Amino acid sequence: MGGAGGRRGHGPSGLRLAVVIASALAVVQLVVVIAFSWPNARSAPHDVPVVIAGRSQAAATVADHMAKAKPGAFDTTTVRGEDEAREALLDRDAYAAVVADPAGPKVLVSSAASAAVTAAFTQIAAEIEERSGKPVTVEDVRPAPEKDPRGAAFASSLLPLVLTGMIGGILIALKVTGLRDRLVAATAFAVVAGLCTTAVVHGWIGALDGDYLAEAPAVVLIVFALTVTLAGLGSALGHRGIGLGVITVLLLGNPLSGVSTAPEMLPEPWGALGQLLPPGAGASLLRSAGFFDGAGAAGPLTVLLTWAALGLVLLWVANARARGAKRLTAVG
Structure with missing residues (x-):
């Protein structure tokens, strides 16, 4: 009787343990799925450091266009010329730059820093070209390796x-x-x-x-x-x-x-x-x-x-x- 009672007591206890373990594993799995998929699903620019080079009025126009096109996406800093913009990219102070040149806008990117940001700015270059009516040159200041162009x-x-x-x-x-x-x-x-x-x-x-x-x-x-x-x-x-x-x-x-x-x-x-x-x-x-x-x-x-x-x-x-x-x- 005692043995049978022990076995009856063991059954529910084992069942409860199995339920607890299964529930814990389900929670862990849910956390893992969220942790690995959610950041990629919500991937978008958030205050990405960007440099705008050129005369004050032209630079302000470009900055205003970027702010209206993608609010909160870019954290823009204005510099005087293209050389400073290049230096900012190579020093990792910025991911991309827009040079507001009267002869024609230029977009500087760095695919070695981020292929995703480079792709986003290639699209922005097309938008600037469409709005300005002038051809936009896109230059990769620090390209990713040839064998791994997208990183x-x-x-x-x-x-x-x-x-x-x-x-x-x-x-x-x-x-x-x-x-x-x-x-x-x-x-x-x-x-x-x-x-x-x-x-x-x-x-x-x-x-x-x-x-x-x-x-x-x-x-x-x-x-x-x-x-x-x-x-x-x-x-x-x-x-x-x-x-x-x-x-x-x-x-x-x-x-x-x-x-x-x-x-x-x-x-x-x-x-x-x-x-x-x-x-x-x-x-x-x-x-x-x-x-x-x-x-x-x-x-x-x-x-x-x-x-x-x-x-x-x-x-x-x-x-x-x-x-x-x-x-x-x-x-x-």
């Missing part, structure tokens, strides 16, 4: 870095003990993975066409920041830390990175938030190192170093806690 391969290379960095950090947290050994494992993995990945993406796939010696350290730092962050969270907080890391890096960081378009093409304020997470900062750092000789790298570099520092602190905390537990056990 698809560049964008696709980010997710493997995120996944392998996460997996590396989780394995280090679960399988490696001791602060020194964890640091050695994380550093060795980041260096080897970074050098090899950069060689493939740069030399074989052709998604990067800058200086390999500038690109490789950026990839090493991306992998290291991801790895040490997950290792630190897992070592200090256990499975809860690993779950928090996966949610932060994969479910939030990856879709909000803006790597396939631009951070300013995502709904506000998610694009800005994505740049504070490792995937978004990593994509921006690699773009700066690979295409713009390091211009605009200070912000993403600071973000990645901050995440790496957080991971190191968590590893130190986990190690100090483990040593304290050993001393208590020895005393006991």
Whole structure:
């Protein structure tokens, strides 16, 4: 009787657990679908930095047209001439520029910075040409690599870095003990993975066409920041830390990175938030190192170093806690 009663009690309890697990998985799936599809579905310019060059009256006319055509889409800054506009694009202060030249308007773009913004401004060039009745020249100041003109391969290379960095950090947290050994494992993995990945993406796939010696350290730092962050969270907080890391890096960081378009093409304020997470900062750092000789790298570099520092602190905390537990056990 007691055994039968135990089995009857076990049934409903098991059923409740199954329902809870199924419900939790359904919620997780819903969150994943929203996180990965919603930003792309709502992709549109939001205060994209743009430069307008030319005489004050002509520049004001162009700025007014852009503001009326697409309200809130562009954050315009006026400069005196075309040279300053080019410099703004190469310094990553702007994604595109309109030169209001009396001889004929000119649109400057940078497909290496964002193929999506370049496509949008190609359309704007056609609109300006139609309104002005003058031919509009479109020049790509910093084109994307010939083998990856739309930046698809560049964008696709980010997710493997995120996944392998996460997996590396989780394995280090679960399988490696001791602060020194964890640091050695994380550093060795980041260096080897970074050098090899950069060689493939740069030399074989052709998604990067800058200086390999500038690109490789950026990839090493991306992998290291991801790895040490997950290792630190897992070592200090256990499975809860690993779950928090996966949610932060994969479910939030990856879709909000803006790597396939631009951070300013995502709904506000998610694009800005994505740049504070490792995937978004990593994509921006690699773009700066690979295409713009390091211009605009200070912000993403600071973000990645901050995440790496957080991971190191968590590893130190986990190690100090483990040593304290050993001393208590020895005393006991």
